[in-house]
Every structure is written in structure tokens, then in C-alpha cells.
Amino acid sequence: MDWSPIWLTLRLAAITTAVLLVIGLPVAYWLAKGRSVFKLVIEAVITMPLVLPPSVLGFYLLIAFSPQRGLGLWLQQHFNIQFVFSFEGLVLASVIYSMPFMIGPVKSALQQLPSSLAQASYTLGKTELQTFIKVLLPNIRASLLTAIVLTFAHTLGEFGVVLMIGGNIPNVTKVASIAIYDSVENMDYATANSYSLFLFAVTFLIVMAVFIFNKRTAKIPLE
Amino acid sequence: MIIIDIEKKLRAYEGHKLLKVNTEIAPNSITSVTGPSGAGKTTLLKMIAGLTTPEKGRIIVNNEIWLDAGTRINLSPQKRKTGFVFQGYALFPNMTVKQHLEYATTDQEWTNELLHFAKLETLANHKPEYLSGGQQQRLAIIRALAVKPQLMLMDEPFSALDMEMRQELIVQLKVLLQRFDTTCLIVTHNPYELEALTGNTIHIS
Numbered sequence A: 001m002d003w004s005p006i007w008l009t010l011r012l013a014a015i016t017t018a019v020l021l022v023i024g025l026p027v028a029y030w031l032a033k034g035r036s037v038f039k040l041v042i043e044a045v046i047t048m049p050l051v052l053p054p055s056v057l058g059f060y061l062l063i064a065f066s067p068q069r070g071l072g073l074w075l076q077q078h079f080n081i082q083f084v085f086s087f088e089g090l091v092l093a094s095v096i097y098s099m100p101f102m103i104g105p106v107k108s109a110l111q112q113l114p115s116s117l118a119q120a121s122y123t124l125g126k127t128e129l130q131t132f133i134k135v136l137l138p139n140i141r142a143s144l145l146t147a148i149v150l151t152f153a154h155t156l157g158e159f160g161v162v163l164m165i166g167g168n169i170p171n172v173t174k175v176a177s178i179a180i181y182d183s184v185e186n187m188d189y190a191t192a193n194s195y196s197l198f199l200f201a202v203t204f205l206i207v208m209a210v211f212i213f214n215k216r217t218a219k220i221p222l223e
Numbered sequence B: 001m002i003i004i005d006i007e008k009k010l011r012a013y014e015g016h017k018l019l020k021v022n023t024e025i026a027p028n029s030i031t032s033v034t035g036p037s038g039a040g041k042t043t044l045l046k047m048i049a050g051l052t053t054p055e056k057g058r059i060i061v062n063n064e065i066w067l068d069a070g071t072r073i074n075l076s077p078q079k080r081k082t083g084f085v086f087q088g089y090a091l092f093p094n095m096t097v098k099q100h101l102e103y104a105t106t107d108q109e110w111t112n113e114l115l116h117f118a119k120l121e122t123l124a125n126h127k128p129e130y131l132s133g134g135q136q137q138r139l140a141i142i143r144a145l146a147v148k149p150q151l152m153l154m155d156e157p158f159s160a161l162d163m164e165m166r167q168e169l170i171v172q173l174k175v176l177l178q179r180f181d182t183t184c185l186i187v188t189h190n191p192y193e194l195e196a197l198t199g200n201t202i203h204i205s
Helices: A004-032 A037-050 A054-064 A070-079 A087-112 A115-123 A128-156 A160-166 A176-185 A189-217 B041-049 B097-104 B108-117 B133-146 B163-179
Strands: B002-011 B016-025 B030-034 B056-061 B064-068 B083-085 B151-155 B183-187 B200-203
Touching (some): A004 A176, A115 B083, B030 B041, B041 B183
Parallel strands (some): B083 B151, B151 B183
16 A cells, blocks of 8 residues: 555644644634624634535635736745645645634633633733733643644545645645545555545544543633 | 722613712722622722723822823733732632742742742642632632732622631731732622721722
8 A cells, every 4th residue: 555645644634733723823812802893704714614615615726826827826936836736735725624623612712711811810910922821721721632633633534625726646635535536436445445444543543532631621611 | 099080881781871980099008899789899990900991081009190091091901910809719720829829920938928828838739620619719819919919909809718717818918918018999798897907988889
């Protein structure tokens, strides 16, 4: 069996999760703080990949980053970056596609913390950033872990969006889910089964680990 | 001298009502704030701490302007650094008793003194969920004291303590407040429990 699709899938999932941690935490914090029409619109856009067919997202990304014109051409000329049929493109698409899985749980958990926790920290002279890192984040640990794992697991299972923007290039964009499709197309059921079994086992273990961890630590936050 | 002259619209069951407070508080005094539920006692404390902003008015503490709606001066809660004891304690579930104090102050000696004051030395490494209601309340009080505030704002700070502990704590608290020249406002629904402690009363109706 060729292990490169598995390796590529794990690499994509890890990088996507890391990028989303960096982007997702501040955005979730910002969304959890107060309400406005603008925030509502942004939240709707972030949540859309949950219900939108992945091929729609993939199609628009393909159009947007096509190196023949517009943004894609500009990126190609100025930064020599090509998002279509490249690993970078897969990362970009995965980040957009998995965004609700990172931001959703973190945002709800932050909203459920009593506002007096942050207020108490402010009266002790601590800044918003200090409060976020030392008080808020540690108290939503279980939700944060769920978000990280869901993002990782969801990226493992991507198919449509990856196929649209990345195609099927070995070692570059041929991730496990596409390798399965490719094997079935070629009537190679044994290889398809190997990849499928691997994804099945990994996903089960990851989700199980979250359940075990959260059962032990998730408790109602004290006021 | 602390001058408070503020107005804020409060949301009520039907429409709005106006919270209006105009008072002067002598330095180093202890004042109780009384009034019926929903009158705005907690909101008053939050406005003084900078956690809520009134529509009109000014707050001047020891000649420093903390809030002036007219000139748009509004110091952040971090700059006001009031010692705030929240009604629900607002303890940090992720921190032990000692970590609560170390988060507020780097002065180790002061931390130990506070632990002794609240009789929490033996529980220093426990998280709030393992403390009784009274112990949690004492932790909330010493966490607020940890920053050595010039103004202490306490929202029903003794409600979970038994009579004996309450009396003892009140006497000790008075000594600490005097030591650091701290002015103190205490919200209570039962002004009699604070008779031994407070000098003046602000009644919000």
C-alpha cells in the first residue's frame, strides 16, 4: 500500500488545526463578546460550510484562485503562490471548510462562562489578553479540546472541496479520501479498503479519546 | 473623599427605571448600601468599579476623576483597581486558593497573611469546587484585598458565613481596611448585620 495519501492527510489535518487555532480563538472571543448585526453576518458566513455542499465551496475557490485571472493571477505574479492544485490550496480550503468546527464550540463555551469571571480579573488589574489566557481559556478546556479534535477529524474526512481545488496529484493533493475514490474507480477494492479502514480506526480512536477525556474533566463551571 | 453623582437607566420588568445616586463618602469609612431587590445596588458597585457605564454623571475618588460623562473621561476597571467581591464570588475554577492570590499580587508575604486572615492556609492548594460556601466567600474577600485597593466594593460579602465567622471576619476586616486606608462600600439586604462595621448608609429605593 502506498502510504503517501495517509501521510498527506495527517499533515493537512495537523496544519489546518494549527492554523485554525491561531485564527479561531481570537475570532471566537470576538464573536462571544456582545452582539451586533455585523457579527451576526460574519457568524453566518463562518457557519455556512456546515450546510453548504463542499463542491460549491470548492468551485468558488477554484474560480477565485485560478491563476489565469483576478486574485489568483495577482498572487501568482507577486508572491509566486498558487492555490489551485497545490497543497497550500488544500490548506486554505480546509481552513475555510473546518472553521465552524473550531469557532463554534469555543464561542459557545466562552458565552456560557459567567461574565463575572472576566470582570473579577479586570478589577485585579489584568488586561483582556491576560484574562483570556489565564482565566477564560483554562476554564473552557474541555470545549477547546473538542474543537481541536473535531477540526482535525473533520479535515481527515474532507472530500468534495479537496477534489475540486486540489484534484488528484500523488504526493501533493491526493489525500486518503481521494485515494479511496481513486482506488474504487480502478476496481482496486483491497487498497480502498486499507485506506478506509485506516480512516475508520483513526476517527474512532480520536472521538473516543475526547469522550473519555471530557467525561473526566468537564464540570459545571463555578460562578 | 469620594464623590458619586450618577444616573443610569435600568431595564425593568416593564420598560425602564432610573437609578439616581448622589452622595459623598468620607475617606477610610465603611458605608453600607441598602435597598430592595432590583433597586440597582449591584449596578451601583459595578459603575464605581468601571464594569458598567452610567449615562450621566461623575465619580471622583480622592481627587482623581474616574468618570465624567461630560468630558468623556472613563477610567478602565484595570486602572481603578477596586477590590470587588462579587455576589456569586466569581472565583476562577481553574486556580487553587493560593493561585487566586498569586494572580492578583506577587507579594508572597502578603499572600500568606491573607491566607491566615481567611483561615485558608490548610486549603491553599485546593480549587474552589472543594471549598464550602463560607470558604469560597472568604477567598473572594481576600482576593479582592490582595491588590490593596483604595476602594473596596463588596456585594453581600457575608451572606454565606455563620454568625460566629461573620463577627470574627468583620472585626479583622476593619483592622485591614484601616491599615491600608481603604474606603469600603458594602451592599447588604440586612443592614443590622453590619451595625458593628459601618458608619453610614446609602439607601437606594
